Amino acid sequence: MIQTVEAIVDAAGRVQLLGEVHVAGPRRALVTVLEEPAAVPGEAALLAEAALAADWLRPEEDAAWSHLQPGK
Numbered sequence: 001m002i003q004t005v006e007a008i009v010d011a012a013g014r015v016q017l018l019g020e021v022h023v024a025g026p027r028r029a030l031v032t033v034l035e036e037p038a039a040v041p042g043e044a045a046l047l048a049e050a051a052l053a054a055d056w057l058r059p060e061e062d063a064a065w066s067h068l069q070p071g072k
């Protein structure tokens with residue numbers, strides 16, 4: 001199944017997907033760079049927050065950083 005996901009390409013050429021992609025294994029992909037800039041500086045970080053939260057909110061992450069949160 002072909003999937004289309006919006007992404008941001010930074011000045012260094014790194015691609016940040018703004019949505020999730022579900023594949024059963026390695027797949028080829030095409031990237032089309034538009035002339036339109038990101039609307040707001042830092043927008044990529046804000047838009048990526050939901051995707052990154054899936055990793056941030058895991059119990060393994062809490063355990064790894066627990067030494068920095070002595071009150072928990």
